[in-house]
Amino acid sequence: MxxxxxxxxxxxxxxxxxxxxxxxxxxxxxxxxxxxxxxxxxxxxxxxxxxxxxxxxxxxxxxxxxxxxxxxxxxxxxxxxxxxxxxxxxxxxxxxxxxxxxYGLYGKNAYETHKVEQIFSSADGVTQTFSQKIVGVAQDKRVEEANKFYVEVLPKFIGIHEAHLAKNGSNGHYLGNSATLADIKVAHLIDRLLFLRPKGADEVPISAEKTPNLWKVLEKVNSHPSLAAWKKSERYQELNAGTLSMFKF
Ligand SMILES: N[C@@H](CCC(=O)N[C@@H](CS)C(=O)NCC(=O)O)C(=O)O
Missing domain, CATH: 3.40.30.10 (Glutaredoxin)
Structure with a gap:
């Protein structure tokens, strides 16, 4: 605006x-x-x-x-x-x-908050790497960097996070039975990876079939009614366009 x-x-x-x-x-x-x-x-x-x-x-x-x-x-x-x-x-x-x-998305006690922070921090590490290695590099290097990132960085993250989610019952949450900042941060990361896949790069190795637990997190967060409405809004589409244009994707 x-x-x-x-x-x-x-x-x-x-x-x-x-x-x-x-x-x-x-x-x-x-x-x-x-x-x-x-x-x-x-x-x-x-x-x-x-x-x-x-x-x-x-x-x-x-x-x-x-x-x-x-x-x-x-x-x-x-x-x-x-x-x-x-x-x-x-x-x-x-x-x-x-x-x-x-808004009650940060755990019910100090230990739960710490668990939320573990996931947040782990996802943030991948977010930073993605920003530096893919978004932040020259356009002619992006496909190569993205393909490397999909095989050298993401599989480790995926394996660890699928296991954490399985340990919590494969219910689409990292902690107990409800959403926390951990779920939202990871859903946000997956959204970014899918949205900012350089044209011509391989498929992002995250999908309902390949990473069912992470996919469930993504679906649960994105189907939350007020978030889904925001994502459908005209303003959100403008922000999509602004993002693609700013980073020349
Ligand atoms: N550590 C800050 C960094 C914020 C930041 O770098 N913001 C950029 C946009 S993403 C900005 O304001 N750039 C304009 C400027 O630096 O003049 C945060 O996480 O909020």
Whole structure:
């Protein structure tokens, strides 16, 4: 969403106790500031959609807004709590964890949270490798790099994750019987791998037949009604197009 001269919400200045109390609000609304592509904003948008939160996007005029953001980069999310307090959320993974915690997707105790984090961290390693080795390389190297990644990196991830999922009963979740940030992070990774397969590269070795447990996670996350609706939206299609165009896929 591009625009000119758009000033940003001003976070409420208050002591940490007041802000901490406000952050417990379960009826907040959110404004996300991120560019017109998926990128580092995608998982945050996904979590907002998945949790059924009320959210909208702020128009981006980066030259004007950059200096108003806490780390001079995006995404940034502005949360308005029930009592009107405005909380500024920054740094993609910190936002993702905050939202997951708030919407019951972060485990029921410290150990469960740790289990969620294990999966998150494992998936994030593969996400980083994918970004560096495939998205971040020259177009004429992509097919070769992708084919290498599909045989040298993904099989190890797949074997380990299929086993973790089998241990939890092959029910489409990493932890117990319900979705957590772990499921959503992995579904997001699989979505990215499938969406950003360079033209001419081999098939991504993840499918219902080859990796049934991972596929179940993907299907469960993506069939969640409010997330499915977001993924069908016109804006989501614009973000797809923005992503393909930005990275020249
Ligand atoms: N560590 C940050 C990195 C964010 C980041 O690099 N954002 C990029 C877009 S993906 C950005 O804001 N680029 C514009 C700029 O640096 O001026 C995070 O994960 O949120």
């Amino acid at each position: 591009a625009a000119t001269n758009v000033s940003l919400p001003i976070p409420t200045k208050a002591d940490t106790t007041v802000l901490g109390q406000a952050a417990k609000s379960t009826d907040s609304t959110y404004k996300i500031l991120y560019f017109g592509l998926h990128g580092r904003g995608e998982l945050t948008r996904t979590l907002l959609a998945y949790s059924g939160a009320k959210w909208e996007e702020l128009p981006v005029d980066w030259a004007t807004q950059k200096d108003q953001t806490p780390f001079k980069c995006l995404p940034v999310v502005y949360e308005t709590t029930q009592d009107g307090t405005i909380l500024e959320l920054a740094e993609s993974q910190a936002i993702e964890r905050y939202l997951a915690n708030k």
